Amino acid sequence: xxxxxxxxxxxxxxxxxxxxxxxxxxxxxxxxxxxxxxxxxxxxxxxxxxxxxxxxxxxxxxxxxxxxxxxxxxxxxxxxxxxxxxxxxxxxxxxxxxxxxxxxxxxxxxxxxxxxxxxxxxxxxxxxxxxxxxxxxxxxxxxxxxxxxxxxxxxxxxxxxxxxxxxxxxxxxxxxxxxxxxxxxxxxxxxxxxxxxxxxxxxxxxxxxxxxxxxxxxxxxxxxxxxxxxxxxxxxxxxxxxxxxxxxxxxxxxxxxxxxxxxxxxxxxxxxxxxxxxxxxxxxxxxxxxxxxxxxxxxxxxxxxxxxxxxxxxxxxxxxxxxxxxxxxxxxxxxxxxxxxxxxxxxxxxxxxxxxxxxxxxxxxxxxxxxxxxxxxxxxxxxxxxxxxxxxxxxxxxxxxxxxxxxxxxxxxxxxxxxxxxxxxxxxxxxxxxxxxxxxxxxxxxxxxxxxxxxxxxxxxxxxxxxxxxxxxxxxxxxxxxxxxxxxxxxxxxxxxxxxxxxxxxxxxxxxxxxxxxxxxxxxxxxxxxxxxxxxxxxxxxxxxxxxxxxxxxxxxxxxxxxxxxxxxxxxxxxxxxxxxxxxxxxxxxxxxxxxxxxxxxxxxxxxxxxxxxxxxxxxxxxxxxxxxxxxxxxxxxxxxxxxxxxxxxxxxxxxxxxxxxxxxxxxxxxxxxxxxxxxxxxxxxxxxxxxxx
Numbered sequence: 001x002x003x004x005x006x007x008x009x010x011x012x013x014x015x016x017x018x019x020x021x022x023x024x025x026x027x028x029x030x031x032x033x034x035x036x037x038x039x040x041x042x043x044x045x046x047x048x049x050x051x052x053x054x055x056x057x058x059x060x061x062x063x064x065x066x067x068x069x070x071x072x073x074x075x076x077x078x079x080x081x082x083x084x085x086x087x088x089x090x091x092x093x094x095x096x097x098x099x100x101x102x103x104x105x106x107x108x109x110x111x112x113x114x115x116x117x118x119x120x121x122x123x124x125x126x127x128x129x130x131x132x133x134x135x136x137x138x139x140x141x142x143x144x145x146x147x148x149x150x151x152x153x154x155x156x157x158x159x160x161x162x163x164x165x166x167x168x169x170x171x172x173x174x175x176x177x178x179x180x181x182x183x184x185x186x187x188x189x190x191x192x193x194x195x196x197x198x199x200x201x202x203x204x205x206x207x208x209x210x211x212x213x214x215x216x217x218x219x220x221x222x223x224x225x226x227x228x229x230x231x232x233x234x235x236x237x238x239x240x241x242x243x244x245x246x247x248x249x250x251x252x253x254x255x256x257x258x259x260x261x262x263x264x265x266x267x268x269x270x271x272x273x274x275x276x277x278x279x280x281x282x283x284x285x286x287x288x289x290x291x292x293x294x295x296x297x298x299x300x301x302x303x304x305x306x307x308x309x310x311x312x313x314x315x316x317x318x319x320x321x322x323x324x325x326x327x328x329x330x331x332x333x334x335x336x337x338x339x340x341x342x343x344x345x346x347x348x349x350x351x352x353x354x355x356x357x358x359x360x361x362x363x364x365x366x367x368x369x370x371x372x373x374x375x376x377x378x379x380x381x382x383x384x385x386x387x388x389x390x391x392x393x394x395x396x397x398x399x400x401x402x403x404x405x406x407x408x409x410x411x412x413x414x415x416x417x418x419x420x421x422x423x424x425x426x427x428x429x430x431x432x433x434x435x436x437x438x439x440x441x442x443x444x445x446x447x448x449x450x451x452x453x454x455x456x457x458x459x460x461x462x463x464x465x466x467x468x469x470x471x472x473x474x475x476x477x478x479x480x481x482x483x484x485x486x487x488x489x490x491x492x493x494x495x496x497x498x499x500x501x502x503x504x505x506x507x508x509x510x511x512x513x514x515x516x517x518x519x520x521x522x523x524x525x526x527x528x529x530x531x532x533x534x535x536x537x538x539x540x541x542x543x544x545x546x547x548x549x550x551x552x553x554x555x556x557x558x559x560x561x562x563x564x565x566x567x568x569x570x571x572x573x574x575x576x577x578x579x580x581x582x583x584x585x586x587x588x589x590x591x592x593x594x595x596x597x598x599x600x601x602x603x604x605x606x607x608x609x610x611x612x613x614x615x616x617x618x619x620x621x622x623x624x625x626x627x628x629x630x631x632x633x634x635x636x637x638x639x640x641x642x643x644x645x646x647x648x649x650x651x652x653x654x655x656x657x658x659x660x661x662x663x664x665x666x667x668x669x670x671x672x673x674x675x676x677x678x679x680x681x682x683x684x685x686x687x688x689x690x691x692x693x694x
């Protein structure tokens with residue numbers, strides 16, 4: 001054996017010596033695109049309108065099924081949110097099994113079953129696939145639709161909606177779609193608190209009967225199973241299922257702006273602005289433009305090597321990443337170039353976005369750029385063929401989009417046939433420059449005025465894509481900051497009554513990241529405080545200040561207050577902070593302007609405390625009540641913006657206090673929302689200095 005090994009090594013060495021030396025300084029030329037051999041799935045058409053596609057793959061003892069309904073976009077109107085709720089209800093048990101029993105049955109099989117408004121999926125080991133598939137069918141055909149399950153999901157939906165109210169990314173996504181398509185279009189409409197509240201269980205049942213049907217549906221089964229056996233299982237589970245006949249909606253095309261416009265949405269809590277340069281396109285997959293458009297988008301913004309990324313991130317450092325996307329299909333979709341950018345660099349970033357879009361529309365791409373883009377698609381497409389489910393998806397996609405039968409078998413040939421002239425042509429057609437929409441969602445007070453003076457039409461919208469009329473008169477409201485504060489103090493009880501409050505104690509419920517905590521706060525003039533947050537009887541965080549020193553302790557880690565923190569706490573000598581604004585001339589107040597808060601006008605005040613810390617407060621014009629406050633802290637490269645919305649004012653003794661607070665913490669690292677609700681509040685309870693001992 002050793003002899004043969006030595007002979008083999010000798011031959012390899014001699015062969016390598018005879019070869020031309022490899023030049024590792026140059027990239028080897030790409031070979032011709034291979035002709036792909038893709039196994040066609042077995043396809044059955046069932047009488048009820050369902051199309052079954054089966055892909056055999058006996059490498060592993062596992063089978064998966066994916067059910068999808070091809071009904072196109074659904075218009076929900078005043079009931080926006082009903083489809084998501086209906087999809088969630090499909091996972092809440094069946095007419096024969098409670099949710100707990102259903103979940104337990106799935107777990108016992110070591111399987112997975114999941115349903116949504118567009119269909120569902122199931123997977124299991126081969127020997128357990130039949131009972132798993134039967135459970136999936138039962139959930140689809142016989143949902144329980146229990147009132148208690150609906151109430152739970154509706155509450156969750158409302159909570160999720162509220163938690164996203166201060167998310168710049170969530171607001172940007174909503175506004176971009178609404179402005180692009182229109183708020184009454186199925187791709188532009190969005191959920192609101194009112195629309196979710198308006199959904200009832202009967203709406204869920206109606207949405208189910210109108211949209212969940214075998215008509216125009218595709219069932220893909222992949223894995224260790226024979227087509228004949230799969231068809232038998234499907235007939236057993238779905239053979240008798242009848243449903244409404246579905247038809248694709250006919251949607252009128254939506255026009256892009258006649259001229260490029262800038263649409264601004266103010267979110268004062270934004271640390272970064274979300275920029276989207278967007279226009280609607282119509283690009284079907286059977287259009288000859290499809291493959292050139294894929295490559296054009298990649299060259300512009302499809303990855304970390306693309307132009308937008310290299311420009312906005314690598315060259316200028318405006319963002320962590322800038323990308324573009326280009327949709328396709330039977331309905332209008334979007335071209336969208338986007339990035340999260342520091343507020344103060346928004347104007348420069350917009351300029352670079354437009355410059356890159358203009359460049360790809362006016363200059364031919366280089367052969368090298370095009371070669372790199374082709375290599376990406378060659379590699380990713382070939383790698384994806386290792387997944388049998390993908391080949392089954394190919395088959396249904398060919399049927400749905402009326403594609404040539406060899407569309408995927410010749411995919412790489414079509415990619416590699418694209419020329420620089422093709423890239424130029426499709427860029428001019430699908431990536432608008434002179435009639436595009438530039439949507440910016442961010443803190444407008446921090447965005448340079450040069451953006452608004454760029455020469456483009458500038459429009460203002462609220463966070464629900466409703467137009468806001470902005471007066472050309474930039475003068476501040478005819479009211480002083482002192483008068484705003486006096487109106488607030490009068491509204492909550494009056495200065496004399498507030499001065500009588502020496503101590504205060506409250507107990508609140510706090511919800512953060514799905515956890516529930518109890519918060520107990522004690523305060524005593526001039527500036528003593530004790531705050532304890534606990535969960536399940538265990539103290540999670542404690543803050544104590546005795547007027548001269550204090551600390552914060554979190555999970556056993558104790559941190560003494562810094563001299564700066566102590567100075568700031570000492571600057572507050574009243575339980576009602578606004579009393580200090582009037583009594584201490586070291587506080588600097590100014591009216592900045594008017595802002596819409598919760599749909600109502602509010603005076604925005606700039607506050608600078610005696611330590612130099614800046615904040616903003618918003619007071620409702622009509623009621624005079626404080627409705628929101630904001631602070632921004634920058635440490636190194638990280639900026640943290642804290643926004644507190646207050647409401648549900650109730651009278652406690654002589655004092656109106658807000659019983660609800662929504663605290664939104666946004667930073668370059670992410671965001672978090674905290675909800676606080678007061679359970680009990682006492683004015684002038686018996687407290688002593690011992691309650692505030694560090």
